[in-house]
Amino acid sequence: MQELYYKSASELAELLAGGELSSVELTQALIDRTKSVDEQVGAFNSFDEADALAQASASDERRASGDVLGPLDGIPVGLKDNLAVYGQPLTCSSKMLERFVSPYDATCIQKLKSTGAVLFGRLNLDEFAMGSSTENSAFGPTSNPWNLECVPGGSSGGSAAAVAAGEAVFALGSDTGGSIRQPASYCGVVGLKPTYGRVSRYGLAAFASSLDQIGPLARNVKDAASLLQAISGHDAFDSTSYKAEVPDFVASLESLKGRQWTLGLPKEYFAGVADSPALEPVRQAIEFYRGLGCEIKEVSLPHTEYAVATYYIVATAEASSNLARYDGIRYTHRAESFDAKDSVDIYCQSRAEGFGEEVKRRVILGTYVLSSGYYDAYYLKAQKVRTLIRQDFERVFREVDALLTPVAPEPAFRKGEKEDPLSMYLSDVFTISANLAGIPGLSLPCGYSGGLPVGLQILGKPFKEDEILAIGQEFETAHPFKDQHPKL
Amino acid sequence: MAEDSQFDIEYTAKLARINLSEEEKAKFSSQLNSIIGYVEKLGELDTSEVEPTAHPHPVENVWREDVASDSLPVDEALKNAPAQRNNMFVVPKVVD
Numbered sequence: 358m359q360e361l362y363y364k365s366a367s368e369l370a371e372l373l374a375g376g377e378l379s380s381v382e383l384t385q386a387l388i389d390r391t392k393s394v395d396e397q398v399g400a401f402n403s404f405d406e407a408d409a410l411a412q413a414s415a416s417d418e419r420r421a422s423g424d425v426l427g428p429l430d431g432i433p434v435g436l437k438d439n440l441a442v443y444g445q446p447l448t449c450s451s452k453m454l455e456r457f458v459s460p461y462d463a464t465c466i467q468k469l470k471s472t473g474a475v476l477f478g479r480l481n482l483d484e485f486a487m488g489s490s491t492e493n494s495a496f497g498p499t500s501n502p503w504n505l506e507c508v509p510g511g512s513s514g515g516s517a518a519a520v521a522a523g524e525a526v527f528a529l530g531s532d533t534g535g536s537i538r539q540p541a542s543y544c545g546v547v548g549l550k551p552t553y554g555r556v557s558r559y560g561l562a563a564f565a566s567s568l569d570q571i572g573p574l575a576r577n578v579k580d581a582a583s584l585l586q587a588i589s590g591h592d593a594f595d596s597t598s599y600k601a602e603v604p605d606f607v608a609s610l611e612s613l614k615g616r617q618w619t620l621g622l623p624k625e626y627f628a629g630v631a632d633s634p635a636l637e638p639v640r641q642a643i644e645f646y647r648g649l650g651c652e653i654k655e656v657s658l659p660h661t662e663y664a665v666a667t668y669y670i671v672a673t674a675e676a677s678s679n680l681a682r683y684d685g686i687r688y689t690h691r692a693e694s695f696d697a698k699d700s701v702d703i704y705c706q707s708r709a710e711g712f713g714e715e716v717k718r719r720v721i722l723g724t725y726v727l728s729s730g731y732y733d734a735y736y737l738k739a740q741k742v743r744t745l746i747r748q749d750f751e752r753v754f755r756e757v758d759a760l761l762t763p764v765a766p767e768p769a770f771r772k773g774e775k776e777d778p779l780s781m782y783l784s785d786v787f788t789i790s791a792n793l794a795g796i797p798g799l800s801l802p803c804g805y806s807g808g809l810p811v812g813l814q815i816l817g818k819p820f821k822e823d824e825i826l827a828i829g830q831e832f833e834t835a836h837p838f839k840d841q842h843p844k845l
Numbered sequence: 846m847a848e849d850s851q852f853d854i855e856y857t858a859k860l861a862r863i864n865l866s867e868e869e870k871a872k873f874s875s876q877l878n879s880i881i882g883y884v885e886k887l888g889e890l891d892t893s894e895v896e897p898t899a900h901p902h903p904v905e906n907v908w909r910e911d912v913a914s915d916s917l918p919v920d921e922a923l924k925n926a927p928a929q930r931n932n933m934f935v936v937p938k939v940v941d
Contacts, residue, residue: 447851691927709864795901
C-alpha cells in the first residue's frame with residue numbers, strides 16, 4: 358500500500374471523486390509529511406498551514422455541493438518562491454525580498470486557483486533563480502532527498518526535492534537555463550520546460566525575460582501534463598505569451614501512444630561524455646526507443662560548444678536590467694544603518710546588503726557586457742550566436758521529431774563541490790540551448806548512477822509539448838522509476 | 846586572454862549600483878576575468894552576416910484598446926515600501 362503522500366495527482370483525483378478521501382485529509386497528510394521530513398530536506402522556505410487547510414476545506418465544500426472545478430480540485434500544488442500569490446510571501450530566496458508580500462496573483466496562480474488546486478508552500482531556489490544547486494539561497498541550501506550530502510540541483514531545487522520527498526504531489530518551477538529539468542533529473546522526478554511563450558510569465562519574478570518559462574515538476578508524465586494544461590495559454594499581461602492553441606495534453610498521451618517517432622541524437626551532446634558510466638541509463642533509454650521501432654538518427658547541432666558562453670552573456674545582461682528594480686526605494690530591503698546623502702547611496706548600499714554573492718556577480722557581469730564600448734563585442738555578438746543555435750535546431754527538426762540527450766553530464770554533485778562559478782555554469786551545457794532556442798524540454802527519470810537518479814532529456818519542436826510528453830510516457834510505462842522513492 | 850582583459854571592477858560595480866567590499870572586488874575581478882576569458886570564444890565565429898535574436902519566436906507589437914482599467918490600489922502598492930508618507934515613498938532630499 359502506497360503512502361498517500363506518494364500517490365499521483367490522477368490517483369488522488371479518483372479517490373477524491375469517489376468520496377474515499379477529502380482534500381482536508383490529503384492536505385493534512387502533506388503538511389504532516391513536510392513537518393516530519395523537511396528538517397532534513399529543506400525544500401520549503403515557508404508554508405501557511407491554515408491557509409492551505411482553508412483552501413482544502415473550500416474544495417471539500419464545492420465537492421459536497423456538486424460544484425467541482427475539475428480534476429485538480431482539492432489537490433495540493435507546491436510553488437517555487439518566485440511566483441506571486443496574493444497575500445503570501447515572495448522572497449526569491451533573497452534578503453532583498455525577505456519581508457515582501459505579493460499584492461497580486463501571477464497569471465499561472467490565477468489559473469490554478471480557477472482549477473480549485475490547493476496552493477501549498479513557498480519552495481526554495483537559488484537566489485533569484487541564479488544557480489544550479491540551490492546552494493545560493495539566503496535561507497540555506499536544500500538537500501537532495503536521495504542523498505542529503507548532495508545538492509538537489511537548481512534553481513528549482515526546492516520544487517524537485519519536495520516532489521521527490523513526498524512533500525508535494527507536484528509543483529511549479531521556472532526554467533531559464535535548465536532550472537526545472539536539471540533538478541528534476543537530480544531528484545528523480547519529471548520536469549518540463551514548456552516552449553517559450555506557452556505559459557504567461559506575468560507574476561514570475563523576472564531573471565532573464567527572453568529565456569524564463571514556468572513549468573511543472575511531478576512524479577509522472579501524466580501529472581506534469583495536467584499541471585501544464587492548467588497554466589498554459591495566451592495572456593494579455595504578458596506580450597510574449599503566444600497566441601497558439603493549447604492542445605489537450607492529457608488526452609494526447611493516449612492519442613499519440615505507439616507512434617513510430619524519429620528521434621535524433623545530437624552527436625555534440627555525447628562527444629564529451631561518450632563512455633561516462635554515469636550516462637549508462639541514458640544509453641539504455643535510447644536502446645529502449647530503438648526496440649520500440651523508433652528510428653534513431655545521429656544529428657548535429659554544430660554550435661553547441663558556444664551555448665554556455667552565449668547564455669551567460671544574454672542571461673546576465675537581461676538580469677542586470679531586470680534586477681535594477683531592486684533599488685531599496687519602493688518595495689525591497691533598504692539599507693538603514695548609514696547616512697545616505699542621496700538615493701544613489703541607498704541603491705548601492707541596499708543592493709550590497711540585499712543581494713548574495715552569485716547575484717552580485719551576475720548583475721556586474723551583465724552590466725559589463727551591456728556597457729558602452731562592450732555592447733557590440735559581447736551582447737550583440739551573443740544575440741547573433743543565439744540565431745545560429747536556434748537555426749541548428751530548426752535544421753534538425755526537419756529530420757527528426759525530437760532529440761534524446763542527457764540532462765546533465767553527471768548525477769547530483771556534493772554540496773560545496775563546485776566553488777568556482779565557471780565550473781558550475783559549465784554543468785548546464787545540455788539544458789541551456791533549449792532556452793536560447795525557445796523549444797520545450799522534458800526531463801524524465803531513466804535510472805541511477807551510484808544510487809543517485811539520472812534523467813533523460815527529450816527536446817521537442819516549438820509548441821509540441823504533447824509529443825515529448827507522449828514519447829516520455831512510453832518509457833515511463835515500461836519502467837519502474839516513477840514508483841521508486843528515496844528513503845527518508 | 847584572462848590576463849589582458851580590461852575588466853574594471855570599480856567602474857562596473859558603480860554602474861551596477863552595488864557597493865563592494867575590498868575582498869569582493871578582488872574575488873569578483875579574478876572570477877569575472879576568467880568568465881570573460883571563457884565567453885570570448887564566441888569571437889571564433891564569423892557572424893557578420895547573421896541577424897541577432899532578441900526573442901526565440903517572432904513577436905509582434907501588441908496593442909490593446911485604449912480603455913482605462915483598474916490598477917493596483919495605492920495602499921496595496923505601498924504596502925511593501927520601506928518608508929512611506931502621504932501616499933509617497935520617502936527618500937533623501939534630491940535637490941537643495
